Amino acid sequence: MRDLYQMKDIERLSAGNEGYRRWIDAYTFIVAEEGKGELRIDGLRMLVDSGTVLFCNPGRMIEYCAAPGSGLLLDLITFRIFTSTGQEERPEGQAAYGKKQSPWLPDGKLYPESSYRIGMLVKELRALRSQEAGDDPFRQEMLLYELLHLLAPGRHADSETDIQPSRKGIELAIDYMHKHYREEISRDMLAHMTGFHPRFFSMLFKRETGHSFSDYLARIRIDRAKEQLLLTGGSLNDIARNVGYADGFYLSRKFKQVVGVSPTGYVREPKKIVVYDLVGHLLALGIKPLGASYNQGLRSLALLREELAGTPDVGYTSVEPMLELEPELIIATDWLDRGMIEQLHKIAPTLVFRSGNPFERFKSLADILNRRREAEAFIARYEEKGKRARAELSGLVGPNETAAVYEIWADCLWVMCESYGRGVYNLYKALGFTPPPKVKRDVLDVGQPKKITLEELPDYAADHMFISVYPANDGAERARKVMESDIWKQLSAVRRNRVYSIELDVIHSVDVLSLEKQLDIQTQLLKSALR
Missing domain, CATH: 3.40.50.1980 (Nitrogenase molybdenum iron protein domain)
Incomplete structure (x- = not known):
């Protein structure tokens, strides 16, 4: 046997219509127990309902939410894989095993032959992990191996023919909308692309997602507009064209319908911000961050300890500590690892500043956050302090x-x-x-x-x-x-x-x-x- 498998945990997640995020740090099977909704693995979007089974490799972020009017219940079965690294010269002649970290199966849906048996296995695993049933590691490992046998490579669909045509068609339409939201998109066009009559397409879309086609597309475009409002400072007309609307007036009307406030009002609202490195920039603008980090550790910012009292350190190598904070804006520097920055962009709109003049970065940030007056007051205070210092040293x-x-x-x-x-x-x-x-x-x-x-x-x-x-x-x-x-x-x-x-x-x-x-x-x- 080349690989060994070890059960780590089984956990139940429930979701409503709001989006939830979770960092996955082990090989994971995700089984939808009941309800319906949408789940993303590092941006890969899939519709799920009762009986859907997915696989997720470690080092991924999942995002999930229930369809409107529905709940969503998920079981996460996490396990470790130990791979043989070859024979060593030992008296027993045993193989040496190392913990596997690389992808095992492709992220995404699995199509097992016996969904009923998988459901029973998950139920028994969950019972074994409960305090009432006690802990039977041998039975637990047996159940894990049976589950792996049912879902092993070769047991998942090798082609798209195993997928329900209606479900696959709606997933293709959703994927197209996310990739081409800047372009003109109509219901009839997507219906033709997926092979359905327009009215039947509308019915299917509503049934599978809980949203109408037009509402779903509007939410995609408004989410992109939010990012551009925070990150670019462009005009409403420019942003409207960038997200697929004719002009700023129409964008403003749709924005208020979806968000509840106008684009201008949204930008002016205080945001929940997580900041990497440029902690003092925010504090100088009168904003205390929701969470913060620094490349030498937050505690090393000796001069800012009083201002940062109670602010959680989200670390510098994983996005997991910030997920529960649910930030609306992330501020970072290009000192962060590129892979880390890519993960941050998936959590919230992310500003990435390059090295350079600190006060130029400060003024740019102030403009984005509508804190120009606070920035000008701080800069005047700094310059006055410098003037007094030069006089004392003259x-x-x-x-x-x-x-x-x-x-x-x-x-x-x-x-x-x-x-x-x-x-x-x-x-x-x-x-x-x-x-x-x-x-x-x-x-x-x-x-x-x-x-x-x-x-x-x-x-x-x-x-x-x-x-x-x-x-x-x-x-x-x-x-x-x-x-x-x-x-x-x-x-x-x-x-x-x-x-x-x-x-x-x-x-x-x-x-x-x-x-x-x-x-x-x-x-x-x-x-x-x-x-």
């Missing part, structure tokens, strides 16, 4: 003195740029320092930090050097050796006591609220050393 720092930020790692040194935080933006924009020529040419103009050796450090050294230490892999020990070296001791900034140690948790973030608070710290460091 007699201590010469007009042409240079400054730069450096980070010591276990195997190298880095010269930092503005888009990677560490207070670099403040040095040049708020405090008015000049960068050393090589720092400007090789780091700031490029927009990326530069990795250098200790021997190269004198070429990038500044009159004022701000130093952080990356703690991983004995970074502190490396910093000690750097500062004991002759190269370090000969630097002008070291000899003149113009080196400032900065804590990474305090100085790491590049959001505007952190920058404002870092400015106070940097100013105080300079004043303390130079007086």
Whole structure:
């Protein structure tokens, strides 16, 4: 036997007419116990009703909802697969097994020969997992293996001939509507495409989905309009044409019918927001996020702990922690893994900001969230603070003195740029320092930090050097050796006591609220050393 199977859990999910989401982290059979509705696996849409059986691989997100006027009851049977990795030289001659992670079957519907027997197996598995029935792992595994035998590769439909023609036709129509909503779509066109008389098509569509054809199409288009209203800032006429309507007036009327408010009113309503990395941008606009994350962990945002009290950390590697928050808008940066960003787009409209000038990103976000007044007030406050700091340092720092930020790692040194935080933006924009020529040419103009050796450090050294230490892999020990070296001791900034140690948790973030608070710290460091 090459593969071994282990039962993980069986769980019952119920759904009404609102949409629900669930992250799937194991191989899963989904059996519709009763009701009817729609289920999506990573965007793959399927109609389900009592007796429908589906398979889902791990690392997928499912979305499900009942048809109007109906409920939907689903059983999720999750299991693990262990695959033989070959023979090892053991006395017993046993094979070694490793946990399988790759897809096992295609995601989607299965078409077993004995739906009745599958229903009975699920019922017995559910009873075995209940406290009343106790826990019988051997019986449980036997039932799992029987279920796998009924649903194993080759037992699912190899062609579309096993699917009810009416159900398949409506699924094809739904798929076409989601892919071509920008184009002109009529009931007669879809009826012709699927081989039904228009009136019969309307009856089938209503029976299978619980919605009329026109209502279903309107909801698709309005959902896309919501995304564009939040993400693009385009005019109503432009958005209308992008989602398949003739003009902004018609879009506005349909939008109010479906959503209950006008497009303008929808944009102005406060949104439930989850934010990655740019946490302080939201806080500076007076918005507390529903959930947040940071690439070094939310707890590492030392300067924002008071403002973030009670805000859940949704992590940085999985969308699962945010699903129950049901965000209406997600704000992220391109530092996130591309696969993670793709998953975020499936949960809610997602703004992805690229690295660059933090205040330009801040102003763009403010425009999207209709917080321009709050942004302008914050920027004026920041600029005033910078002006006061320059005045306090005017007699201590010469007009042409240079400054730069450096980070010591276990195997190298880095010269930092503005888009990677560490207070670099403040040095040049708020405090008015000049960068050393090589720092400007090789780091700031490029927009990326530069990795250098200790021997190269004198070429990038500044009159004022701000130093952080990356703690991983004995970074502190490396910093000690750097500062004991002759190269370090000969630097002008070291000899003149113009080196400032900065804590990474305090100085790491590049959001505007952190920058404002870092400015106070940097100013105080300079004043303390130079007086």
